[in-house]
Amino acid sequence: MTNQNTETSNPATAELQAIDGRIWSVPDQFIDAMREGLQAYAVHQNVQEAIITGTGAAALADDVKVHDLEPYLPNRRRARGTMATAYVAPFAQYATAYAEPGAAVFVDAEHMAATAVLDLGTKETPGHTDHRAKLQPSKTAPYTALLAINGRLQSQQALAEFIEDWGALARLQFFNADGEISNGKALAAVRRITIENLRKVDSEEQQLSANRTAFESVKASSQEPIPTTIYYTCKPYADLEERTFVLRISIITGDKAPSLVLRIQNLEAHVEEMGKELAKLVQTAISGAMPVLLGSYSKAQ
Structure with a gap:
């Protein structure tokens, strides 16, 4: 002091x-x-x-x-989090059970997914949009195998094994210009392909000129009729209906052994149709509990 x-x-x-x-x-x-x-x-x-x-x-x-003292409170202030599933039924069950006023479902048809924003809120009282349900259907095994082989070079052995492996899980039908081919004959034709190389030369001699033209052609043949298209029928996703994919077969003869390529015709159209089918399934399962919209939703910061 x-x-x-x-x-x-x-x-x-x-x-x-x-x-x-x-x-x-x-x-x-x-x-x-x-x-x-x-x-x-x-x-x-x-x-x-x-x-x-x-x-x-x-x-x-x-x-x-x-x-934030919420962890020490008896209950959370509000529900938040993301429920994820690959099936429509549990997605709709959770979404309808926890939907708050203003909730909506957004179906992204291009990516085969749906998101229910359960606390979207209204214009007057917008929500935090962090309580959601996510639907992401999983591809079936036959459809996954089909996409894996689409547009890729395959040896005779690889394509024959593909036909044998997936013929039991997916319905396969083989066709060419003459009509349908039995599975056994189609498989035998794929396993045994003969490549014929034909060369033809035309020569013409004139007093003041000479003209020579060469023609070369490659032909693939087999003892059995070779299929040109395959009808591949399977369920692409668990909750979707069966769908038939038409595959065009091409034979590449440039190498020592022939290679084959399968290409799905109009794959983009199939994807669009499956997206619309998913939207209808979700709308039916939701049963009017909330709006179902085509598109996606992201929260702005």
Whole structure:
């Protein structure tokens, strides 16, 4: 304790003046703690005012953190999270059970997916949009194998094994210009292909000119009729109906051994139709509980 005329080199101590006119010497740590406490209280008041008034913004110091106490509450403030499934029925069951006012389902037909935004809210009371249900159907094994082989060079052995392996899980039908070919004959034709290389030269000699023309042709044949198209029928996704894909067969004769290529005709059209079928399935399963829209939804920051 010193006289009030006494000067001090510490500016922090000079700020605390007692009523009796005397100045007390207080440690800097105590003053810093008081300032932090007042600052924290001011932050708390600002946050409370922002919440009550609905402004949603408050001026805070850089070194002050806001802590969420929700983990210590008896219950969460609101539901949030993402439920994911590959099947329409559980997707619709969860979405209808937890849908809040304004909820909607968005079906992305191009990517064969659907998302239910359960807390989308309304124009007057928009939600946080972080409680969702996600539907992502899984491709069946026969459809996955079909997409894997589409447009790729295959040896005779590889294509024959593909026909044998998936003939039991997918219905295969073989055709050429003369009509349908039995599975056994088609398989035998694929396993045994003969490549014939024919060359023809025309030569013409004139008194003042000469003309020579060469024609070369390559022909693939087999003892059995070679199929030119394959009808491949399977369920592309678990909840979708069976679908028939028409595959065109091409024989590449450039190498020592022939290669074969299967290409799906109008694959893009199939994808579009399957997307529309998925949207109808979701709409039927939802049963009018919320709107079902074609498209996707993303939350803006």
